[in-house]
Amino acid sequence: MNIGLDMMGGDFAPLEAAKGAVEYLSSAAGDIHLTLIGDEKKINEILLTHPLPAGKYNIVHASEVIEMNEHPTKALKEKQHSSIAIGFHLLATGKTDAFISAGNTGAMMVGSLFSIKTIEGVLRPTIGAYMPREDGTLGLLVDVGLNADCKPENLNQFAVLGSLYARHILNYQNPKVGLINLGEEEGKGNLLTQATYPLLKENKQLNFIGNIEGRDILMPKADVLVCNGFTGNVVLKLAESVYDITKRRNINDEHFNRFNFEQYGGVPVLGVAKPVIIGHGISHAMAFKNMIRIAHRMLQTDLLTKMKDSFIDQA
């Protein structure tokens, strides 16, 4: 299992990416190999002080970097020797099995959609985010901004993708799916949720528990929280800001500390045909370690085949 890691992506690359790789490889069980993509000279320099186990990695040189503020499509086209462009090329040609970057989010999205493509039957991929609950578990909120406007069938597919992720990566036996809405009763909602409810209810692949409200998002009521990307994005950023407020006010609480979303690194683009994980720009070692762990687990559980099978069943 060969995981491609963009060493140039993120505000603290390549140092924090290297540290995350060291941390993960020192504890990981099972077959894993890392392909480190980026400026070979810089990577080798850092590996002098942060050595990786020999035979567990290789370096693929990338002479360019797509900066955080560059236009995604333009940059990907013009910088073919960038770490992101090379990372997607390696993944698309089967030289790696997964790709992780904390670099330019837009370029990562464009690469995912055009180099890797979506799973057959998936109308739109989705990006989710973890929501910490008081019992120490995590919920998965999908979508958090990739799809500003959604159709009912989009939300239905996000629910299926999110459920498979929650089952195999978050280890929920039969993840409960909740539809974020402005009331609990069936029939409540905007046009989108009113039309989505019956689709989720009839979908035999889902353990649908009905509508959930804003107050249930941080509770262990549903494990997969389905939402249009506009609302999901506002919810995620609001939750992130709650963490910032607690820190500014010197509140040190075990639960609110879990609102530090940076530690999770990122969750994969769900619905594309290969594992692609897009990290926060501010990712530190723990975030990189977590992203490698998620990619490794996606390969170990063969999650992508399960997702593909799931959409074949529906057709």
Added chain:
Amino acid sequence: MNIGLDMMGGDFAPLEAAKGAVEYLSSAAGDIHLTLIGDEKKINEILLTHPLPAGKYNIVHASEVIEMNEHPTKALKEKQHSSIAIGFHLLATGKTDAFISAGNTGAMMVGSLFSIKTIEGVLRPTIGAYMPREDGTLGLLVDVGLNADCKPENLNQFAVLGSLYARHILNYQNPKVGLINLGEEEGKGNLLTQATYPLLKENKQLNFIGNIEGRDILMPKADVLVCNGFTGNVVLKLAESVYDITKRRNINDEHFNRFNFEQYGGVPVLGVAKPVIIGHGISHAMAFKNMIRIAHRMLQTDLLTKMKDSFIDQA
């Protein structure tokens, strides 16, 4: 200035309503008279232990109560002697100048729309909620659920109504209006916010500062936060749940204590032709006191005339 107060609405009525009335009248300056609507016998009993200043109130008997779980339209039609039905009748016929209830929210909405009607030119009224900011001030989030699906012109009108409220009730000289969106740059957003942005930008009645993100909702970046009712409702309930979490975790922080939305009582239905305030069902004395204060201030500042003028100007 005669303010109608539903003494039967809310989980702790009539006691807490009476306590709130006592608290407000003992401190209020200026012309004010309360019309207490409800079971005359029960009200008189409570006034024995919670006396109101003579000449400052009268009681209008209502023999029925619309319960919290009743169907709004049906209940309003069938219970013509309920405190809510009588409250709207008094307001519509000019016997009172404002109406406050912490009773059945749906019945209050139906009454507002059908007994009082909207301001000429207003397409849809809106309900807002306060958002506490770290500097001790409040922002106004509109809409928080009355309008699950919105058109761009609806959001534009919510911005105007919210700005007038923020100026005259919250005392912001020139309230900053922000459009809640999933990115800051102009052009970002879903179809609704993309189409709304130019309307807000061109609206000379507004001090529009552009898009704001989820992370800005609890910051003093914009004073009026404009949003579709679906997302606004999710945001409000999520913020309410943050307060619940802090209480369960024994966090006693001055700022997070202000997330106790119950204390604010409720904000008016903006866009209807007379002041109507719908309170939380769980309203206690402080909430009732605050609602009377808001209604009083709306009358003192002649806010409704300002709103009407504002929409005449637009026509």
